[in-house]
Amino acid sequence: MSANPAHLPRYAFVDDDVAARYAKDTENGLYNLLPGEIYWRDRYFFLDDHGYILRPRYHPAWKPSWLGTNRDPMFCEDSIILIIPRVIDATRRSDNFRVAIKSTRNDTQELHIARYLTQQHSPQNHCVPILDILQDPLEPHMSLMFMPHLRRFNNPEFGTIGEVMDFIRQSLEGLCFLHECRVAHRDIAAANVMMDGRPLYPEGYHPVRTDYMPDGANDTHPLSRSNCNVRYYYIDFGLSTLFEEGESPLVLGRTGRDKEIPELSNEVPYDAYRADVFALGNLYYKEFLSKYHGLDLIQPLVSMMKWTDPAQRPSADAAFHIFESIYSRTDEMLLRWRLRSRTESAPERVVYDTVAAAREGMYQLRRLIS
Structure with a gap:
């Protein structure tokens, strides 16, 4: 098997037999894209044309990066699946800013209210701002809403x-x-x-x-x-x-x-x-x-x-x-x-309170010196 990046933790590597088993699992479809991920793969080039780059897993020509290596797929970035199918992360090409893209129906109040709140400029506005809205290229009744990734x-x-x-x-x-x-x-x-x-x-x-x-x-x-x-x-x-x-x-x-x-x-x-x-x-x-x-x-x-x-x-x-x-x-x-957890044991409390008291002492000392 091929060499692997040195910056990865040691536990990210497996022996040749295990790597061969992972390769077989991959061939059998264990790491294939889920239906919700295929949705985004099909929009990869549309998003790319508008300046947003999805992670390598969603490129239509994606090949798993662990094949031919001794890396455990779990510690390969392109094995990580989406948690919420209709929301995905992307990178804005112009400034490398990470965004979240949400697929939403056109006939709901969400788009209207989100736009309206974004237009209300105030330091008291704690509503996630809408950066962009694009018509879904494959489903005319849907839109893609772009927000900062949180x-x-x-x-x-x-x-x-x-x-x-x-x-x-x-x-x-x-x-x-x-x-x-x-x-x-x-x-x-x-x-x-x-x-x-x-x-x-x-x-x-x-x-x-x-x-x-x-x-x-x-x-x-x-x-x-x-x-x-x-x-x-x-x-x-x-x-x-x-x-x-x-x-x-x-x-x-x-x-x-x-x-x-x-x-x-x-x-x-x-x-x-x-x-x-x-x-x-x-x-x-x-x-x-x-x-x-x-x-x-x-x-x-x-x-x-x-x-x-x-x-x-x-x-x-x-x-x-x-x-x-x-x-x-x-x-x-x-x-x-410090916050003290209700599940904290008595010995833990003594240790953590001692650390907190020492931290407060250092804070007061710095104030006196300055």
Whole structure:
């Protein structure tokens, strides 16, 4: 078998017998493109003509890179399959900027609302911007929507209380903006809040196997959120509603990921804005309060956002101002303190608290010196 790149980890290589077995599996179709991937392969040259380059796996003439080598296919970039069939990553040729391309129907509100929100220029706008929209060359009833490539907001994990507070501030600010623009998201959940991960990964990361470098084989080493300017975004406006000026925000429907919103109904109209507030409060509860100690300062706000009676819940704007009041009274040292997992053992707590105390001591020492 042929030689292999030296920068790959040792575990990415196999002996000749295993390599021969992988070659046989490849011949038998184990690593073939899935139906959702064939969709994008068929649009490769169309996207290329418009300045967007898909990964090598989706080139119509693709040949698996591990054939003729001792590399394990798992650690070859072109073996990595799509997770969401109708969304793919690509590189914009003009500046090497990574984008996400989403295939969406022309007859939904998503395109209209996404365009409308992109046109609202404001620092409070935390809606993923639309960079381009192209008519699908093979399916006239579909369009291809181009956005910046983002990653899950909670990967890597949050490290300090201040990092969580920054997320809450940005997500509440973004919800206020949405509602000021007369848009109810109607599908707020962890899957639909993302972040621009570039500041945390100056060397990049793979768009699908996000805990790995762009080669899909080597581990990433993200920077701390506390040392970077991370921006969070709302995505996916497929279920959203844009109300006319002065129109009532009452809606029907039980769609959306969060089925715990108590007033959801197909028969009794409910306030879509207040349902958004509950969903965001529920996200805070599930992703932070239920997972970490030390976040008691936001418990009253989350409880208000999750009140069963929608009329008793604060509006997004009121919730934001309550948060600002809480934040203004929070000690800076507390904001720098680490998040403590509820699954952490007593010995782990001692070790991690010692490290955190030492880090805080170094911070205070640097302040004195400077």
